[in-house]
Amino acid sequence: MNVTDAIATRKSVRAYSTRPIDDEKLTVVLNAARLAPSASNRQEWRFVIVRDLKTRKKIAEAADEQTFVGEAPAIIVACADTDGHVMECGQLCYTIDVATALAHIMLAAVELELGTCWIGAFDEKKVKEILGIPEKIRVVSVMPIGYPADPSLVEKKRLTLDAIVKHEHW
Amino acid sequence: MNVTDAIATRKSVRAYSTRPIDDEKLTVVLNAARLAPSASNRQEWRFVIVRDLKTRKKIAEAADEQTFVGEAPAIIVACADTDGHVMECGQLCYTIDVATALAHIMLAAVELELGTCWIGAFDEKKVKEILGIPEKIRVVSVMPIGYPADPSLVEKKRLTLDAIVKHEHW
Numbered sequence: 184m185n186v187t188d189a190i191a192t193r194k195s196v197r198a199y200s201t202r203p204i205d206d207e208k209l210t211v212v213l214n215a216a217r218l219a220p221s222a223s224n225r226q227e228w229r230f231v232i233v234r235d236l237k238t239r240k241k242i243a244e245a246a247d248e249q250t251f252v253g254e255a256p257a258i259i260v261a262c263a264d265t266d267g268h269v270m271e272c273g274q275l276c277y278t279i280d281v282a283t284a285l286a287h288i289m290l291a292a293v294e295l296e297l298g299t300c301w302i303g304a305f306d307e308k309k310v311k312e313i314l315g316i317p318e319k320i321r322v323v324s325v326m327p328i329g330y331p332a333d334p335s336l337v338e339k340k341r342l343t344l345d346a347i348v349k350h351e352h353w
Numbered sequence: 354m355n356v357t358d359a360i361a362t363r364k365s366v367r368a369y370s371t372r373p374i375d376d377e378k379l380t381v382v383l384n385a386a387r388l389a390p391s392a393s394n395r396q397e398w399r400f401v402i403v404r405d406l407k408t409r410k411k412i413a414e415a416a417d418e419q420t421f422v423g424e425a426p427a428i429i430v431a432c433a434d435t436d437g438h439v440m441e442c443g444q445l446c447y448t449i450d451v452a453t454a455l456a457h458i459m460l461a462a463v464e465l466e467l468g469t470c471w472i473g474a475f476d477e478k479k480v481k482e483i484l485g486i487p488e489k490i491r492v493v494s495v496m497p498i499g500y501p502a503d504p505s506l507v508e509k510k511r512l513t514l515d516a517i518v519k520h521e522h523w
Contacts, residue, residue: 186464189356190385190457213518215360217511220459222473226512231519238521247441262523270473271417274493278444279452279473286456287360289390294356303392303440303449316523323444341387342396348383349401351408353432353486 189293194337196298199255199329208295209257212328215291216284222276225268228284231260231314238313245309246302246325255327259299260314261285263321281323288326298331359463364509366468368502369425378465379427382498385461386454392446395438398454401430401484408483415479416472416495425497429469430484431455433491451493458496468501 184192213230221227233239234257242260243253252258261284263277270276289299302325310322354362383400391397403409404427412430413423422428431454433447440446459469472495480492 184355186354186356186359186460187381187385190388190461193388193390195390210514211357213514215357217514217517218360218363218509219456220363220365220471222471224510226517229517229519231521231523233521235521272473272475272477272492272494274448274473276473278448279471279493282449282452283456283471286389286453287460290356290457290460291360301390301392301449301453303442303444303446305442307442314522320523322442323449324442339388340394344380344383344387347387347396347399349399351401351403351405352484353401353490 184294189290192336193289193293195300196331197251197300198332199251199327200332202330203256204297204329208297211295212288212291215287219284219287221280222270225276225280227263227265227277228281229262229264231262233258233260241313242310242325245313246305249302252302252325252327255329257328259288259326259328260310260322261324261326262316263323265321277321278323285324285326292328296330297328299326299328301326354464359460362506363459363463364507365470366501367421367470369421369497369499370502372500373426374467374499378467381465382458382461385457389454389457391450392440395446395450397433397435397447398451399432399434401432403428403430411483412480412495415483416475419472422472422495422497425499427498429458429496429498430480430492431494431496432486433493435491447491448493455494455496462498466500467498469496469498471496
């Protein structure tokens with residue numbers, strides 16, 4: 184599947200089939216993350232892959248009790264092993280780098296007929312307790328991954344290009 | 354080009370040919386950004402496309418005098434029109450959302466044989482002055498885009514999967 188088709192097809196999947204994911208497919212998406220660009224190639228991203236049902240349910244509870252998060256056959260808990268370095272422009276490296284890596288995962292998943300959903304509504308402290316994540320590590324997202332229960336495409340509601348693009352100056 | 358090939362092929366391009374970019378190709382990459390997911394579909398991303406040579410040179414000066422930034426035929430100045438909303442997990446929406454949109458741009462560009470480079474080393478205040486960007490808008494990245502001067506693939510230096518992936522717990 185080409186890139187623009189994957190981008191057009193990707194949607195946030197909030198209902199998953201019980202079909203498990205092959206290790207090979209998980210490796211493909213994790214490798215997609217691994218190859219992302221990062222600030223000064225710091226590669227601060229770390230990923231905890233959770234397949235255990237009990238642990239998935241605990242994470243779903245810590246994510247505002249969004250049950251579907253635990254129903255996906257795996258959760259990618261996206262972390263950063265970071266010293267909090269800030270770029271000259273004022274942005275945190277690790278937030279941008281983990282986001283870029285997760286964008287790679289979301290698009291690589293589409294090509295494998297897998298769905299994902301970026302979850303930012305979760306209690307970081309609780310997720311860290313559940314997974315034994317050290318104090319200094321940040322958790323940026325918990326991302327369920329699995330086969331969509333309904334693979335049909337839902338139209339994306341987006342602003343027009345005219346609303347978001349300006350030319351030569353603001 | 355399929356997604357995993359685009360991910361494997363993408364590199365940070367720091368030397369550009371003078372060949373201009375068609376408007377159609379710029380529209381493709383901006384549309385790729387437009388279709389990205391964002392927190393609560395807030396779509397806070399805004400993009401200023403700079404083709405004017407004098408303005409490009411000024412932006413390159415504001416970006417630590419990285420000359421190549423101004424040599425690309427266009428610069429995508431990636432902004433956020435944001436109220437600074439923070440997700441429950443503690444992360445800023447706009448930083449993640451603009452990063453995700455730029456990841457889409459970087460991969461869509463590869464498919465069009467275009468190169469990009471994420472620049473985080475720039476003086477946000479100066480870039481805002483050059484482009485007349487209002488006080489409340491944030492600038493997350495200035496991203497040159499154009500045809501690579503040397504399209505050969507440079508091997509990416511990355512950590513192994515074992516170094517960045519853990520299973521079931523930290």
